[in-house]
């Protein structure tokens with residue numbers, strides 16, 4: 001027997017354990033906006049891609065449409081307060097970087113900056129967009145993945161002992177548990 005669960009009015013309980021990230025975009029006025037996003041997934045293939053679902057009414061969506069690029073900055077469990085603030089305030093009338101005490105550093109390929117407090121930053125340029133009801137699915141090329149020095153393993157990869165993303169599942173937040181397998185799954 002199985003039961004169909006309630007996914008919430010806006011599908012808020014659809015997320016089954018995805019990393020929470022801040023999407024950073026440079027605005028035309030030179031201000032950087034950040035917003036919390038749980039609807040981001042990398043896409044496999046010979047070209048590295050990433051898809052991000054952004055609600056059309058959000059300022060972030062307007063900025064991505066203008067700029068054609070953004071940066072995905074992974075959050076960590078100690079950044080839950082930042083996730084809450086950047087996921088409820090609008091960048092139209094709030095400088096969320098100032099409110100949250102976040103700082104930026106330049107990206108390599110895009111004008112939108114990396115958020116320094118986030119240990120992983122992914123530079124994305126928009127390839128195409130799919131309009132779906134009240135959401136835009138931005139499909140991008142990944143131009144670079146930056147990892148903070150203490151999260152790297154010295155061999156061009158991530159130090160998995162340090163890897164602690166903030167996960168979002170069924171409306172709640174979690175830490176990643178222990179590794180249970182290696183490359184052979």
Ligand SMILES: Cc1cc2nc3c(=O)[nH]c(=O)nc-3n(C[C@H](O)[C@H](O)[C@H](O)COP(=O)(O)O)c2cc1C
Pocket residue numbers: 020033034035036037038039040053054055056057058059060061083084086087088089090091092168
């Ligand atoms: C846990 C969490 C997950 C969220 N996930 C998304 C998401 O996947 N896509 C989205 O567009 N907004 C998402 N939001 C909502 C935006 O972060 C929120 O509407 C924000 O205020 C938008 O800011 P902006 O208007 O400056 O872009 C999420 C918020 C929270 C708290």
